[in-house]
Structures are given as structure tokens and as C-alpha cells.
Amino acid sequence: MSDETHQTSTPFGQATAGAVTILPIVVAVLPIGLLFGAVAAQKGLSPLEVALMSATVFAGGSQFVAIDIWQDPVSIGVMTFSALLVNIRHILMGASFAPKLKRFSRGQKYVAAFFLVDEIWAVAERRAMDRTITPAWYAGLALPLYAAWLASTTTGSIVGAALGDPSRYGLDFVFPAVFIFLVAGFWKGPKTGAVLAASTIAAVVTHTFVEGAWYIAAGALAGVATAAFATDVETLAPPAPEAAFDSGDTR
Template sequence: MTGSPHETSPSFLSEWREGIAELAPAMIAAMPLALLYGAIAASKGLSPFAVALSSGLVFAGGAQLAAIEMWTTPVPVAAIVLSTVLINARYVLMAASLAPKVAHMPLWARLLGFHVLADENWALAERRAAMRRLTLPYFLGAGAVFWLNWVAFSWAGAILGPIIGDPRRFGADFAFTAIFIGLVASFVTTRRQVAVVVASAAAATLTHWMLGSPWHVLAGAFAGMGMAVLVWTPAPEAAT
């Protein structure tokens, strides 16, 4: 909001288009996942409207899939909400890391943009921010399309679910894993970052084995951060 908003700013449309183009693979990977979510939810008795509403309001694939696995009648509301918060606690870290890079945007854009913040568009925004200034159409514009994609396909999954059968047959669940591998690879360019990834993977696997599902995410996140602190050395080229 400070300074001239038009200082060498690339056009709204080109930034938006670029954001969507970079998010396109993630959107395609999210489609089978959203179909999977919708299909399972429908099989548990949720209406297509309830499925679309949950995707629109929650917008967190991993937590939604976990919640729908826990879904029974009567609905264990407290357990589902607690599991959701634990799985999404990583968003505190993710949002904190991204916040300074969007500080120049108006408050409404940040409030909306952080609602449509998922792992994939957050990772791409971080990568982009490392190279150039994040713009509103790139961040919020592409995020909104990502959101719409998720809502539409989970709604479609609720309707089509009974027809197509289990999308896991087509490896739909692994699309999520594959895109995360691709995103991690785009961050890992130095040996130190390899150490971060190894520490996170080891801690997460171990914690998942000992404590179970939501805890591994935080354990891995903090192990990776700890490793980054351990291997840190003042770099001579850090002046930039």
C-alpha cells in the first residue's frame, strides 16, 4: 500500500495468467483428489451441497480427507475439529513465513488470500517471492481459481462418486504425494536443504509410527527447522 502502486508493475492480467499457469499442474493434481474427497463424503451421507460448502469454507485437502475418514453417525464433531486444527497447525508456520512477502498488499486481499492458501499455491508463492515481488493478481487471483477448482471438483465427486467408483484405483491419492515431491524438489538446491528434508522425513516417519496421524506434520516441520539452524553458517554471498 505504500509507494506508487504502479511502479513498473506488470499488468494485472499478465500476472494473473502467470499465476494460473504456474498453478495449473497443482490444479490438475488436485482434481482427482477433490473427486476422491467428494466421492467418499457422498458415500458417508453428505449431500453434494454439504461437500461443496465444506470445500469452500475449509479449503484444506489433507484435513478434509482425514475428517471424512473419521465421519460416522452421529458425527464426532469435537474429534473432527481437533484433528483438523492439528493437521492444519502447519498453516501457522506457512502463513508466518509468507506474511512479510505480502505485507504490501491491502488487508482485504491478505485476509482473502490467506483463506485460499493451500500447500501448493503457498509453495509457489514462496518460490516466486524469493525471485520477485508478489503481486495481488498472482497471489489472490490464482489462489481464487485454485479454490474454485477444489470446490467444483469435490462437488462433482459427490455427484459422480457412485458412478466412477473408487478413484484410488487410478492412483488418484498418489497425485497428492507426487506434487509434494515435485514442490520439495523445487526448494532443494543446496546440501543444507537436503539435510532439512532428510531430518523432516525421518522425524515425521518416526512420529507417525509412534504417535499417529496429525503429529508427524509438526514433528517433521520442527525437525527440519532445527536442522536448518544446526547447519547454518554465515554465507559470504548473503549480502544480497
């Protein structure tokens, strides 16, 4: 992901390293943000309302879902519940992430949690596999993406309609591509393959039969359960193949 191999010692150096790491994702988020703002404007939201939503919610997925089901007058309850549902995966993400923030104070952890969007979280989790995350590095990672999301969504709501249909340019595939790249960063061999297969099947089946965003939670739980079950299989199996899996992380 990032190419620097040494741990920079100054906070400024760490923040710079974080910013360099997130830069490609910042570039990718700009068209998506413009698109979000444009669609929100079509639904009747003012640029100020779009800016407020991006600044306080800061969650691309649930913001798109919210705009998709937005009606005038809007239902506060439906919007709140929808955000809760789309973001239930954050509970698992936070549980996985929290133990990696040893260098963070209690207050810093609660600030860090606010910026826990999928992309920031995935990049930080990947980094935590190799070294300890520092608050400065995380700030360098999170703030550029936050600024880019706020600026691009607000701009989109102002320039709006001129953009046209995003699928004409294949822009609807920008974020799936980002996510596929991030998934590849966590590849550790067949064990990961089993987790991905379980998540895919559970998510697609749930998405087909259940209304709403339950498929994300269902897929996440299926993958995590598969990983937990795989531990049992390993305990019964001879240890040799396990060693092969561990050395397989050579991308």
C-alpha cells in the first residue's frame, strides 16, 4: 500500500506518511462526492444541508442510501434507522480496530472512531498488520479524505445536474474497485478465500430476499463465523499446513 519502510519518528513525518497513503483514495472519492452532491440536490437538499450531512455523518454508503430513499417531507425515524442499519458493520469494525490503538488516549480513540469510514479503517487495519498506528499518522490519513468528501459533495450539490448519468462513464464501479483492492490487501491464502466465499454467498442471498441493508451485516457475520469455525478445523488438523498459510502473505 504505502512504500515507505521505515517508521518516521516525528508526528509531522507520520502525518505526511498517512496523507501519502490516502492520496489515491482521495482522488477516487472526488467524482463520487460530486455525484452524491448532484443526486442530493435533485432530491431537494440545499448545498448547506449536503455539507452538514457530509460533515456530521461522514459515511458514503449510508449517505447514498439515505438520498436514495429521501422523500419530502423526510421521516426522521426512517433516516435514523436506515443509517443504523447500513452502519451496523461498524460495530465489528470498531471491535477489530480498537485493540490496535495502543498509542491512542481514551479521548483520541473516541475522536478516531468518528472518522472510521471503510477506506480509512481498511488502510489502517492493513498498516496495523506491520506496525503500530500513531495518532499523527491516523490524522494524516483521515483529515484529507474528510476534507475531500466535504468539498466534493458540497460542490456537487452546487454544480449538480451538469454531471449527467454516472453509469455512462462507469463511475458506479469506482468504489467497488477500491474495495476489491482493499480486500486483496488482506489476502492470506485459502483461509481468506473461505471467508470471502461465505461473505459473498450470505450477502447476495440476503440482498436478494431481504429488503434494506441487512445483507452487509449478514455477509460480515457469515465471514467472521467461518473464520472462527476454521480455528476448530486447524486444531484437529496437523500443524504443518498452517505454517504454510502464515508465510503466504507475500504480495
